[in-house]
Amino acid sequence: ATGIATQSEGAIVIVVEGYESPLIIEKSGGGYLYGTTDLAAIRFRVGQLHANRVIYLTDARQSQHFAQVFAAAKKAGWTADASFEHASFGAMLGDDGKPFKTRSGGTVKLAELLDEAEERAKAIVVQKSGDRGLTLSDDQYVRIAHSIGIGAVKYSDLSKDRTSDYVFSWDKALAMDGNTAPYLQYAYARVRAIFRKAGGDESAARSYQLLLTDPHELGLAKHVLRLGETVSAVARELKPHHLCNYLYELATRFSGFYENCPVLKSDEPLRSSRLALCDLTARTMALGLDLLGIEHPEQM
Numbered sequence: 001a002t003g004i005a006t007q008s009e010g011a012i013v014i015v016v017e018g019y020e021s022p023l024i025i026e027k028s029g030g031g032y033l034y035g036t037t038d039l040a041a042i043r044f045r046v047g048q049l050h051a052n053r054v055i056y057l058t059d060a061r062q063s064q065h066f067a068q069v070f071a072a073a074k075k076a077g078w079t080a081d082a083s084f085e086h087a088s089f090g091a092m093l094g095d096d097g098k099p100f101k102t103r104s105g106g107t108v109k110l111a112e113l114l115d116e117a118e119e120r121a122k123a124i125v126v127q128k129s130g131d132r133g134l135t136l137s138d139d140q141y142v143r144i145a146h147s148i149g150i151g152a153v154k155y156s157d158l159s160k161d162r163t164s165d166y167v168f169s170w171d172k173a174l175a176m177d178g179n180t181a182p183y184l185q186y187a188y189a190r191v192r193a194i195f196r197k198a199g200g201d202e203s204a205a206r207s208y209q210l211l212l213t214d215p216h217e218l219g220l221a222k223h224v225l226r227l228g229e230t231v232s233a234v235a236r237e238l239k240p241h242h243l244c245n246y247l248y249e250l251a252t253r254f255s256g257f258y259e260n261c262p263v264l265k266s267d268e269p270l271r272s273s274r275l276a277l278c279d280l281t282a283r284t285m286a287l288g289l290d291l292l293g294i295e296h297p298e299q300m
């Protein structure tokens with residue numbers, strides 16, 4: 001009806017400028033391809049759902065397809081003022097630099113990957129808790145292993161630039177140090193442990209006045225203030241690794257603060273101020289991990 005579709009060798013196609021092959025709407029035999037349903041979805045999302053920003057998250061190899069679909073939809077006048085973006089992503093590679101495979105050479109199923117992550121995480125939790133003389137119930141081991149294992153797999157993907165291929169390593173993903181989910185989760189758990197030792201409700205710390213006298217306190221507080229701009233960058237560029245880097249630096253700065261600025265042993269009003277800074281750090285860490293879809297256990 002809009003006149004942008006034409007017949008070509010028995011098929012109905014839309015010629016998109018800049019591309020040698022047209023976008024096929026109906027094959028010569030009467031079948032339909034993804035381009036047809038993708039265009040129908042654009043009409044529905046704009047016309048019925050009144051979408052103003054539509055993001056397609058798929059493999060980078062689909063880039064040309066979506067560029068043609070978006071151009072065709074705009075040509076038909078169906079995009080209105082909405083923006084359409086293809087957020088392409090790279091591939092997970094094994095140590096050999098090839099697509100991640102099972103030991104037998106088959107494709108790794110996500111469910112199997114996550115099951116293995118939990119099993120490996122549980123072994124680490126049992127060992128670490130034993131080293132620290134911490135006794136947990138079987139249910140606690142299972143819950144913490146689930147949080148760490150699933151979080152490790154998610155974070156190993158989200159912490160890399162979305163457009164890049166990356167090598168997946170179990171040892172790196174589950175490491176308790178470095179830019180990993182377990183390291184961030186442990187940083188959060190450390191803060192929560194401070195309040196358990198303090199024997200008070202952390203909500204009370206939110207009324208304390210901050211006294212930033214030490215460079216480590218000041219650096220930590222300034223970094224907390226950067227959360228808003230970091231989240232805006234993620235939303236603008238569709239790259240969650242910016243938030244991962246922010247949280248990693250937050251955990252690193254907290255570690256420096258904790259090692260150089262006594263909290264519970266300080267005199268008032270410094271003690272209350274540092275408790276307030278600890279609470280602010282924990283809430284910021286929790287919010288950041290929540291945005292990434294990663295759980296943060298109270299104990300590890």
